[in-house]
Amino acid sequence: MKQALIHGKIYQGSGAFCQALLIENGTILRAGRTEDIAPCADTVFDLQGRVVLPGFNDSHLHAMMVGETLCDVDLSACRSIADIQQAIRVYLDTHQGATLVHGIGWNQDQLEERRCLERRDLDAISATIPMVMERVCTHVLTVNTAMKNKVNLVDEDFDPDTGIAQENACAPFLRDVRDKSEATILNQLETVAAHCLRHGITSIQTADIKDGNFERVFAAYARFAARQTLRITHQFHIEDIPTLERFLRTCQPRTTRFHRIGPIKAFMDGSLGARTAWLSSPYHDDPSTCGIQVTTAQKFQELAAYAKKKRLPLITHAIGDAAIACVLDQYKALQEPGNPLRWGVVHVQITDRDLLERFRSQNIVAYIQPVFLEYDLHIVEERVGKTLAATSYAFRTLHDFGVPLCLGTDAPVESVDPFKNLHCAVFRQDYDRYPKNGWNAQERLSLEDAIDAYTQGSAFAQGMEKKLGKLEPGYWADLIVIDHDIFQDPKTLLETKALKTMCHGKWVYSR
Numbered sequence: 001m002k003q004a005l006i007h008g009k010i011y012q013g014s015g016a017f018c019q020a021l022l023i024e025n026g027t028i029l030r031a032g033r034t035e036d037i038a039p040c041a042d043t044v045f046d047l048q049g050r051v052v053l054p055g056f057n058d059s060h061l062h063a064m065m066v067g068e069t070l071c072d073v074d075l076s077a078c079r080s081i082a083d084i085q086q087a088i089r090v091y092l093d094t095h096q097g098a099t100l101v102h103g104i105g106w107n108q109d110q111l112e113e114r115r116c117l118e119r120r121d122l123d124a125i126s127a128t129i130p131m132v133m134e135r136v137c138t139h140v141l142t143v144n145t146a147m148k149n150k151v152n153l154v155d156e157d158f159d160p161d162t163g164i165a166q167e168n169a170c171a172p173f174l175r176d177v178r179d180k181s182e183a184t185i186l187n188q189l190e191t192v193a194a195h196c197l198r199h200g201i202t203s204i205q206t207a208d209i210k211d212g213n214f215e216r217v218f219a220a221y222a223r224f225a226a227r228q229t230l231r232i233t234h235q236f237h238i239e240d241i242p243t244l245e246r247f248l249r250t251c252q253p254r255t256t257r258f259h260r261i262g263p264i265k266a267f268m269d270g271s272l273g274a275r276t277a278w279l280s281s282p283y284h285d286d287p288s289t290c291g292i293q294v295t296t297a298q299k300f301q302e303l304a305a306y307a308k309k310k311r312l313p314l315i316t317h318a319i320g321d322a323a324i325a326c327v328l329d330q331y332k333a334l335q336e337p338g339n340p341l342r343w344g345v346v347h348v349q350i351t352d353r354d355l356l357e358r359f360r361s362q363n364i365v366a367y368i369q370p371v372f373l374e375y376d377l378h379i380v381e382e383r384v385g386k387t388l389a390a391t392s393y394a395f396r397t398l399h400d401f402g403v404p405l406c407l408g409t410d411a412p413v414e415s416v417d418p419f420k421n422l423h424c425a426v427f428r429q430d431y432d433r434y435p436k437n438g439w440n441a442q443e444r445l446s447l448e449d450a451i452d453a454y455t456q457g458s459a460f461a462q463g464m465e466k467k468l469g470k471l472e473p474g475y476w477a478d479l480i481v482i483d484h485d486i487f488q489d490p491k492t493l494l495e496t497k498a499l500k501t502m503c504h505g506k507w508v509y510s511r
Helices: 034-040 063-071 083-095 117-122 145-151 168-178 181-199 215-226 241-254 296-307 321-334 351-363 368-375 380-384 395-400 418-427 446-462 489-496
Strands: 002-005 008-011 016-018 019-024 026-031 043-046 049-052 056-061 101-106 130-133 140-143 163-168 202-206 232-235 259-267 316-317 344-347 365-368 405-407 478-483 500-501 506-510
Touching: 002 034, 002 163, 008 365, 008 380, 019 034, 019 163, 026 034, 049 181, 063 101, 063 181, 063 202, 083 117, 083 130, 083 405, 117 140, 117 145, 117 405, 130 168, 130 351, 140 168, 145 168, 163 168, 181 202, 181 215, 181 500, 181 506, 202 395, 202 446, 202 500, 215 232, 215 241, 241 259, 241 296, 241 478, 259 351, 259 395, 296 316, 296 321, 321 344, 321 351, 365 395, 368 418, 395 405, 405 418, 405 446, 418 446, 418 489
Parallel strands: 002 043, 008 049, 056 202, 101 130, 202 232, 232 259, 259 316, 316 344, 344 365, 365 405
Antiparallel strands: 002 019, 008 016, 019 026, 049 478, 130 140, 140 163, 478 500, 500 506
16 A cells, blocks of 8 residues: 655755655655655645654664663752652652662762762662662762672772772673563563654664673564564674674574664773773873773774674774774774775764874764763863863764764663754754853754764664665655754754654654
8 A cells, every 4th residue: 555645844865855755565665746646645644844854763872771761760860969869769669679779860960969979878778779870871880788798899990988880890780780581671672662753763773782681682672673663773792702603693694674783882981971981191170090991902803803704893982082093093903995894983072183084084984972962061171171172072074074974862871862962963052052152163063964964874874774764765664754844943953853753654653
């Protein structure tokens, strides 16, 4: 059965629009004028002049952690230690008999006390029920006495007095948190999918699969993907080569158009907010540290060599300039001219001019999160100094250099809402529209460039640019109808919502 969408303002990329689409079997057959398309259809949907965009494709998030934020203790709105304690108490009141309490979202820079959450703060609620509370960046967490005693970790990146763990020292405390049944994972995925579709996201590239969990996690995702409401591509963080072999042998043959294996995901450093991002010079506001290199050069070389041998894409978390330089050095030693495997760097926050030039010369894919500016524009100069800050979050420069850009949110680190992300990309302001003229406004993206990076760019990053990201004949019918004409007035981005979401020709959300 052929369906037509008519009388719309349908965005086709680079400032081009059409009025109508003809869709059959999940694929766009024709795009053009209403009077030409409508007579060809069995059913017709009148868009009544609404703007239609390709479905957003979040190029990097953590769907299972988004599920935890939605289902566990959400600390993102807490503005004091007392707020955190109250949020946990409310959770305990509604989850009688809980044997482990987990939360995500605290941020010391947004707390009245301007300090990290500590063990004593959690012990004031309970020293007997194990608790794990992750910082918003998920590179730092705090545990109470019960959890400290349960794990009994000795590690230089864990302080037993404060209960604060950083980077690799977080993993032992999260084993029980992430040890979920397939049914629990599936339930959380349903919650996450509804959340994404409500925001107009039809594809996600999610970093959930790790060394010890891939069988159960992949099976849960496969069951969910069979419903064909949200497209899923996995970015898998598996560093052990034999485990990688087993994962690819077991899971790669089971991919579908809704459920795919994407790149290997590696890590080189931590987060800027937690001062664990790896800088080339000491932190401007803490000269005692340059951050943390979380993967040795030798281990990274082995992983990159394996990726090249297996013809796999490789993406690496790198925020600080030293981390980015290290990744680019390792890539250059192994990558082929033109970067046909589409190796990339995730976050690309702290850069100087030389690093930006190297992205161009090596044709590295930049996985950027403009929404980070909601928080980071308030702290980046404090962390790295004004000189380095002036060449950081350099989205316009990367675009003008011809660097492949793809947009994501790193949710739950930031909101999954794509319109907030677009606002930060286009205006370089926080949600209160500060500063008035934008932070380092010369690095703004145009609205069209930002949307294209969020759709076409994200599809390119996952090797799906011939099927996803455009509303043109031959492409899958993934699209959203929105309630504001953001092309007439981009200042309405923060108020814009999806009215309807379509995935593969099927309406999967209506407001």
